[in-house]
Amino acid sequence: MTRAELLRKLRAARDPGYREFHAALVPNVPKETILGVRVPALRRLAADFAKNAAPGELERFLDDLPHRFFEENQIHMFVVSAIRDPAECLERLERFLPFVDNWAVCDGKTPKALLRDERLFRERIRAWLKSDRPYVVRFGIVTLMTWWLDERFDARVLREVAAVKGTRFSDAAPARDRYYVRMAAAWFFATALARRWDEALPWVAGNRLEPWVRAKTIQKARESFRVTPAQKEELRRLGRGDGKRD
Numbered sequence: 001m002t003r004a005e006l007l008r009k010l011r012a013a014r015d016p017g018y019r020e021f022h023a024a025l026v027p028n029v030p031k032e033t034i035l036g037v038r039v040p041a042l043r044r045l046a047a048d049f050a051k052n053a054a055p056g057e058l059e060r061f062l063d064d065l066p067h068r069f070f071e072e073n074q075i076h077m078f079v080v081s082a083i084r085d086p087a088e089c090l091e092r093l094e095r096f097l098p099f100v101d102n103w104a105v106c107d108g109k110t111p112k113a114l115l116r117d118e119r120l121f122r123e124r125i126r127a128w129l130k131s132d133r134p135y136v137v138r139f140g141i142v143t144l145m146t147w148w149l150d151e152r153f154d155a156r157v158l159r160e161v162a163a164v165k166g167t168r169f170s171d172a173a174p175a176r177d178r179y180y181v182r183m184a185a186a187w188f189f190a191t192a193l194a195r196r197w198d199e200a201l202p203w204v205a206g207n208r209l210e211p212w213v214r215a216k217t218i219q220k221a222r223e224s225f226r227v228t229p230a231q232k233e234e235l236r237r238l239g240r241g242d243g244k245r246d
Contacts, residue, residue: 001052003061009045010071013037026070026102028176034070042071046078062092066099073105081109089113090124097128100135103180110143118152129160134177137164141184149195158203161188165210185209186216193217193235194226205238215239 019036023029037045050058058079067073076096083089089111100106114121128140141161148157164185189209192200203209204217218239222232 001049002054002057003064006045006049006061006075007069007072010035010037010069010075013041013045022104026104029070029102033068037071037074039074042074043078046075047082049075050079050082062096065096070102070105073100077105077109081111083111084113086113086116086120090120094124097136097139098133100133100139101177102135103138103184106135106139107142110146115147126160129164134181137181138184141181141188145184145188145191149192153196153199155199158189158192158200161185162203162209165213182210182213183216185213186220189213189217190220190224193221193231194224197227197231201234204235 014036015038016036018038019031019034022036023031023034026034049061053061061072062076062079067076077100080089080092080096083092093111093114114124125140125143128136128143131137131140141164144157144161148154162185164181189200189203193204204214207214209217218235221227222235222239227235
């Protein structure tokens, strides 16, 4: 498969109704760059391209940045996430992350291959959290949420994500992109409450989070089916201000 054939297949898979729907979900992405291809089709095309690309075509596609279409960015991230060699995967990921400009390309694509060297992976996540690019930071937060709230849990991840409020973004980063970073932090802490209640609760109860992030964390956790009714009641009191802990 050539890159031209990939693009033809993307165009053939377009769904005008889905394009309208999805464009509303990623308002910071120019609508003219969105073809309207559903995620399952994108996953299939990414796998097909990675497996059957003509010699040199896959490498040229990964090297040719930035891409024109939103779906090409999705394909790019799916392909990189499936690379099995940790060193190659990390190199390709690091080269692409600065071009990620929306939550849809950012989320749900953490490469498993990088877990083969957890020490290096954690070092890179810490660097991503300090980036001045909002979606690099968001990728780091979502990665910690995905892999470091269960058997790999380390209480330091809570402190690292809470510290994101001090990240210095470039002047070019619009408020909307900063919103997606704060939302990722709230998503992280709401998930931490569901999985690591005892460790995560002090960050909410002690007002150790940015106020907006704290309020959104409480809201999202109270909406979660993984948080018990008793826990939701405690969060309700904290949100109202009458359950504050030291």
